[in-house]
Amino acid sequence: MPSNIALFSAIVGEQHVLTNKDDLENYGQDWSRLYTPAPSFILRPGTTAEVSKIMAVAYEHEIAVVPSGGRTGLSGGAVALNGEVVISLERMNQISSFNSVDRTVTCGAGVITQQLQEYALEQNLYYPVDFASAGSSHIGGNIATNAGGIKVLKYGLTRDWVVGLTLVTAKGEILKLNKGLVKNATGYDLRHLIIGSEGTLGIVTEAEMTLTDQPKNPTVMLLALESLSDVSNLLVHFQSAMDLLAFEFFSHQALQKVLTHRDVKKPFEHDANFYVLMEFESDGDEAMESALAAFEQAAENEWLVDGLISQSQQQAEELWVYREGISESISHYPPYKNDIAVKPSQVGDFLQQVDHFVNENYPDFENIWFGHIGDGNLHLNILKPENLGLEDFKQQCAKANPSIFTILQSFDGSISAEHGVGLVKKDYLSFSRSDIEIQLMKSIKRTFDPINILNPGKLFK
Numbered sequence: 001m002p003s004n005i006a007l008f009s010a011i012v013g014e015q016h017v018l019t020n021k022d023d024l025e026n027y028g029q030d031w032s033r034l035y036t037p038a039p040s041f042i043l044r045p046g047t048t049a050e051v052s053k054i055m056a057v058a059y060e061h062e063i064a065v066v067p068s069g070g071r072t073g074l075s076g077g078a079v080a081l082n083g084e085v086v087i088s089l090e091r092m093n094q095i096s097s098f099n100s101v102d103r104t105v106t107c108g109a110g111v112i113t114q115q116l117q118e119y120a121l122e123q124n125l126y127y128p129v130d131f132a133s134a135g136s137s138h139i140g141g142n143i144a145t146n147a148g149g150i151k152v153l154k155y156g157l158t159r160d161w162v163v164g165l166t167l168v169t170a171k172g173e174i175l176k177l178n179k180g181l182v183k184n185a186t187g188y189d190l191r192h193l194i195i196g197s198e199g200t201l202g203i204v205t206e207a208e209m210t211l212t213d214q215p216k217n218p219t220v221m222l223l224a225l226e227s228l229s230d231v232s233n234l235l236v237h238f239q240s241a242m243d244l245l246a247f248e249f250f251s252h253q254a255l256q257k258v259l260t261h262r263d264v265k266k267p268f269e270h271d272a273n274f275y276v277l278m279e280f281e282s283d284g285d286e287a288m289e290s291a292l293a294a295f296e297q298a299a300e301n302e303w304l305v306d307g308l309i310s311q312s313q314q315q316a317e318e319l320w321v322y323r324e325g326i327s328e329s330i331s332h333y334p335p336y337k338n339d340i341a342v343k344p345s346q347v348g349d350f351l352q353q354v355d356h357f358v359n360e361n362y363p364d365f366e367n368i369w370f371g372h373i374g375d376g377n378l379h380l381n382i383l384k385p386e387n388l389g390l391e392d393f394k395q396q397c398a399k400a401n402p403s404i405f406t407i408l409q410s411f412d413g414s415i416s417a418e419h420g421v422g423l424v425k426k427d428y429l430s431f432s433r434s435d436i437e438i439q440l441m442k443s444i445k446r447t448f449d450p451i452n453i454l455n456p457g458k459l460f461k
Contacts, residue, residue, distance in 0.1 A: 004063060008043050008085070011053045016091070018042035027088055028066075028080040030073040031133075032424060033334050034394060039066065039080035046091040048166055048174060048205040054087060055203065056172030064453045067199035069109065069141030072133035074337050075416065076423030077145065077198045077458055084456070089140050092205060095119050103211045104163060104180055109140025109204050116209065125211040128155035132324045140204045146196035148418035150324075151279075153374035154245045155212070157418070159195045164208030167194055170449040180208045193444070198420045199455040201448040215245055216283035220316040221291065223298075224272035224306040228348045231373055233303045234276055235344060241294035242287065246279040247374030249347075254326045254368045261329035264321055268306045276304075276373070277323045279316070326370050334390075335368065335381040336397040337424075340408055341417035344376040351378060353407050358382070362400060377417040380404075405431040421459045429460070 009017045018027065019041045028037025045051045058065050064084040071078045080086050092108035095116070099105075103125060107116060113127075113134040120127040129142065131149030141147075142158045143165070155161075165177040167190075177191040178184055194201055223234065235247055252273055259266060267275075282288050291309070298304050310316035342350045351369065358367055364385050371378035382400075384393040405415055405428050415425050415432045429438060442460060445452075 004061070004085075005041055007057050007061070008041075008054060011050055011057070012043055012045050016044040016046070018044070027068055027071070027086045030071040030076060030078040030422075031331070032074050032076045032079070032337070032422075034336075034390075035076055035079045035081060035423065037080055038083060039086045040083045042068075042086045042088055044088050044091050048092075048168065051087065051089075051168045051203055051205050052172045052174050054172075055168050055170060058085065058453055059171045059451065062451055062453060064456050065203075066455050067140070067144070067203045069138030069144070070112065070133070070136045071141075072137040073141065073145060073420060073422065074339065075145075075419045075421060075425055077420045077455070078141070079423055081423070081457065087203065089138065089203075089205065092140075093138075096206075098123060099180075102180065104208050105211060106164075106206060106208050107139055108206055109138060109143075111139045113137045113139060113142060120211045121214070123211065124214065126214040127161070127209065127211055129158050129161060132327050139207055139209070143195050143204050143207060144197065144199050145418065145420040148372065148375070148377065150246045150248060150372060152372055152377070153247055154243070159192065161209050161211075162191060162195060162207055163210050165191050165194060165204055166206035167202040167204055169202050170451070170454050175202070196420070198422065198458055200445055200459050201454065203454070216281045218245060218279050218313075218316060219282040219288070219291070220310040220319045221278045221280070221295065222267055222308045222319050222322065223276045223278070223295075223304045224268050224270075224274075225276065225304045226273050228274060228351060230303040231274065231276060232345060232348055233301070234298060235374060237298055237301075237303070238278060238280075238294055241290055242280045244278060244280050244374065246277070246372075248277040248323045248371070249373040249378075250275050250277075250323055250326060250370035251368065253366065254370045255322060257329040257368060258322055258325040262321060262325050264318070264325075267308060267319070267322060270306070272305055275322070277319065279320075323370065326368070330368055330381055330383060333383040335383050336394065337419070338380040338382075338401075338404065338415075339377070339417050339419040340380065340413060340415060341375075341377045342408070342411045342413040344374060346411050346413075347373055347376060347378065350407065350411050350413070354380065354404055357403055357407065358400065361403075362396065364388075365396075372417075375417075376413075401428055402431075408432075423458060426457075426459055426461055 028039040093110035368381040
């Protein structure tokens, strides 16, 4: 161990090699909190060249590494379980250049998502990938999991905003992928192979991201409804009436957790079973009139029982708290999270089948549902009962997973919509991928990482 540290401290400097217990625990796990981390030590490189030298040494000595960003993942993708060396990219947090013609910005993998969002606003532009952990997550981590968030309906996933990547391979080679081009028809686009690969094929150290126009007067409407089947009706109805930026869903149980955790008042006098939060552009009287007319028609069709609409940016942010505060409000249980996806048209039927299964077979478990209904992404959070130990809870959830994923498979859905596979879901990959697909993916892994030192044990068994 000391000799290994010496090999790497010569590259990054002794002050950037962390070995104390608190650092090992902090850098060795992600937000899933389902595993006990056990890294050897932590490295904090400051440049792509340093990452390249680290990987060259790691490859020569067959030392396994775990790339680390903001560690806001929920699938165990950034967990170091078996003495791996954690490579934290947090020092690589500079936005190095902006091109106003191309509308692109070059940033280190350690740039925080919110940092990029704020930088874009300073240029009178917009970076639209957004989610509850935007203040903590890193761009490199977003790329590793192809993060989505709350505005996929309008703007797509992280993949849609990456026009260039700097990648360090397992052997320490430095690759420049796509180089910011809009059109590039020269064979396999390795950039898109890396996006979503969870650090198993290489370490992203820098990314060229594209920006877009700011939305005009984003306005939020919060709707209360009694029937799950009305969610799809509302999506079709409002999509035809306005240009939606987001269409989010959460259950009454989820709202109750936020009201208990946060100092916020109930949105409606009377409780409802489900809630939909929509955001749309309202750049004039005509757009607002269309929105109100659509609301009135939905009420006449009895698709909703109540509603609120923001009158200012502050009110819009306050309404978003009911949705964005859910994850934080349940984090102390801890929850067993399933981040799953079906086609938007299938959401109602799928959710009802899963809810019925969990209630019938695990009556002591509390289910907290929320998600990005507009793109078919649901988050099922099963909360640990107070009187049940963590390991027993994990085992019971793991026992339930095959049944839940069998239901998901019948809908041709995905076991992971935006959180990645990591450790939590690697045993269930076959529910979403065929045997041939998995073998091809493993072949790709061997090509990029022949001795299996890049985030080993993640994604595959």
